[in-house]
Amino acid sequence: MAVSESATETVAAGPPPATTGFIGWMRRNLFSGIWNTLLTLVAAYLLFVIIPPVASWLFIDAVWSEAPPETCKAAHGACWAFIREKHRVIFFGRYPFFEHWRPLLGMGLLITMVMASCFRRFWRPWIALVWAGGLGAFFLVMWGGAIPISYRTAAIAAAAVALVIGLRQSNGGMRSLMLWLALLFAALILAGGAVIRVLDAVVKELFGVDDALAPLAGVWFEIPTGLSFVPTSLWGGLPLTLLLSILGIMVAFPLAILLALGRRSKLPLIRMFCVGYIELIRGVPLISLLFVGSFLLPLFLPRGVEIADLARAQVAIIGFSAAYLAEVIRGGLQAIPRGQYEAADALGLSYWQKMAKIVLPQAIVLVIPPIVNTFIGLFKDTSLVSIVSLTDLLLSTKDMAIGDVNWRAFYAEGYTFIALIYFVFCFFMSKYSQYLERQFETGRRKRR
Amino acid sequence: MEPIITMRGVDKWYGQFHVLKQINLDVQAREKIVICGPSGSGKSTLIRCINRLEEHQRGQIIVDGVELTNDLKHIEQIRREVGMVFQHFNLFPHMTVIENLALAPIWVRKMPKAAAEERAMQMLKRVRIAEQAYKYPGQLSGGQQQRVAIARSLCMSPKIMLFDEPTSALDPEMIKEVLDVMIELAREGMTMLVVTHEMGFAKSVADRVIFMDEGQIVEQNAPHEFFGNPKSDRTKLFLSQILGH
């Protein structure tokens, strides 16, 4: 026996029929067996019951053109005239009507930056500067009025400059000096008033001069922007929702890294603190943290310090997302093989060098998809600020658009509309996170 | 003598892709066959058709006098008699080694638990791994896991053993311990179909070597003829690639 005949003979017959083509597809996927056919029929019946009335309400019988509420009430379908009438209030809440171009611009800025950040080629250190500038522009255009320059502004600027210089230094000593300076200035932003008061007291003791440094504590001078001033209490709608979630994740990020490192620290007290914080925050609902922010935060601050409602909610959201992000980052840290830690130790790197140069860069890239998912969750969760009376997208719709007595009957249209907005944002972000995950997956599998 | 496995004109497609083309093969009881060929040549699909992990679409496969059709009883009957060892072991990670081994005897052969475990211990001794009986598969090395997988199949006292690249997921130093067990099994007279690239194993154990390419059996012969005097150009090319380095 040597070469068998079948090897030389070419096979003419194709695959058996009814396994290919449209009919084959239908057979395999819809009607392969009694059980499957039954399921198909039930599902088809369900669609038959649901789709026609929903479609006619949404599209066919709907009022699309501009129309008064009375016309809408007479029609059977959805009243999109309501959205036409109220869309600006839905999008921008209480923001002064004739200044709506400003939140529109701000919103465009935020969305553009989020979208730009999705491209991997922009994942470079300078994107942090772009974000800082973009957020600065956002606040500028939203607030308007005159920019007060005080010790606080000066400290922010100084901290930023020190940080940038420090990060660009290659000399280790200079670098850490600059970073410590940045930290010091950052501390001044928060505690500057108290420092000035203390210095004041010292001056009084020494020289007997009253309030010598008090002018420092106030506003030094103002730069007019040419725009009318709009306080945060009037901000609302989609820009507010975006701002809360974006700042919520960005400010929380460094905190989350520290918490994640602390949770894996060998020092028991630090570890206990981090575990305690993370588990406390994850164990209670966000709404209770928002209550803490809006009712208790003013109590925690020194007397006389006012804090806007927006900032109260923002602080609560940051504290909340820091705990969840910390767990995500911890997952990334755990996924880094022990060999990487050992290699860094063997090279004689210090703890912070090891983390900053070897471990964190790998761990964070690894967990970008779950970070995006956290962001999606946070974007949805910001709707809870409506309970503490911030006019976000949900509350501007509920209280301002639907709250109008003339249009009260069209709540379904209003909620459907913003549901669509939330859906579009979340859906594309989740598709993006899945896309990234697949990319990383293939990247890792290439070696096999 | 009636062959224990008969394949006649077997065809199989994945969608439009023709994986097996008109395969004809007879295997006698106690025969040891090594199947080799480049990846994607259909060699794994061929042996997976024998216990119907894959369904053939045309032709006839008869195993131990039972024809493979869609009849579930026939399939179960054949699977009881045909053991299979996989490339990635496929041990059940949530059971201890001995539970892995006793599972099928208890549920398929309806053996009392004590008897099944006793048999399991015997098989573990046979593959020289009895001391690991109460560990979980995840705690064993690859070679140990593959030996457990062989023992798991042996617990069912199969008439035929199929090996689907049993050593290709193993580190080099572990290949030998698995091959030794397989060689021993062959000496004891088991009917074996082995998909492998271990040509040393083929030379020392096989009664017949089959070379497959593009879904067809290109050449089959006794090992010394197959390696010493290959007939087809494709076989020569394959052998030079695999033995060349």
Added chain:
Amino acid sequence: MANPNPTPVRAPATGAWWNDRRVRAVFYQIVFVLAVAAGIWVLVDNTIENLRARGLRTGFDFLGARSGIPISDSIIPWDPDDTFGRAYLVGILNTLRVGIVGIILATILGTIVGIARLSQNWLVSKLASIYVETIRNIPLLLQLIFIYALFGFALPEQLDPLVIGGGFFLSKGGLMFPLLKLEAAHYAAGSVFLVSFAAMIVYNVWAKRRQNATGVAPPRLLPSLAMLLLPTIIVFLAMGAPAEFDVAAKTRFRFIGGGAIGPEFLTVLLGLVIYTAAFIAEIVRSGILAVSYGQTEAAGALGLTRGQTLRLVLLPQALRVIIPPMTSQYLNLVKNSSLALIAGYQDVVAIENMTMNQTGRALEAIMLIMAVYLTISLSISLAMNTYNKRIALKER
């Protein structure tokens, strides 16, 4: 402050004590604790000062005071003359009630949808994906508000309810349903059922032993079902099978009789179940997908039937993957039930809000609900962690 990047020095063999790793560890921790303590001290100091400045009193003594809160939906008897402490108890019970019912229903719905997504039937799997994708990408709060608005606008008035049939009515007032009038036969059947349940367990233990001893597995499913149900049915029938229902009936001003679930509870339950089920569906789906196909093949190659493969090989492994994320979904459901207050359901957060308004004790009220949720969360995760540790796969 210690420098985090100490420059390496060529140190003599006997180094300075401050370079000792252990000394440094202790030092860093002391600094850390001092910093945390200072932070807390500042906060507490500010708070005390602020409270004094606003003339607010503190303490938990208000829990013993008369509340005057009207609560319509309570498991335990409630009177507005009862104390705040009891109001909190009512709130906690309401939270637990919607949480437990929600967890059960969401698990059932989520499992069905998750399996449907894996169905080979194209239509069914597409429908399931559309459900999951839509629900997951819309905030729960919006869904709750929407459902609540539907209850308030779209449903008919309480006196003119939607008749579902079989004694079920749906209206702005919620869902009314018939109640079984309990008689001796029901109690007897119930007791017989309990006894049969015990007998069924005994039978199953015996069957397992017998299989271990002889290898032949006695049938288990059918005898178990028969043992469980038949005696109960026979007793029930023998005693005349009384099945009189107390159906809600309309009088001039309201419905009398039957059982009723308020629209608030229905809204919250519906919203939580629909939302959480979408997440559970994904967990179930990925849990099943996580068990590699090789496991099915290996079980098949050993001659196990499909049912045995599912029961002995696939399910035990899928469960291990499913349980941890499922736990966090259960926790999420309980935490999300705090949104109940927007639908007027009087859960613990709603009670806390009313307490805050009436007593002005924001600090205490908020601390109380955080403590409540923390206790619930920690006990669920403790239980699940213990269970998870026991079944975790052993690795090298």
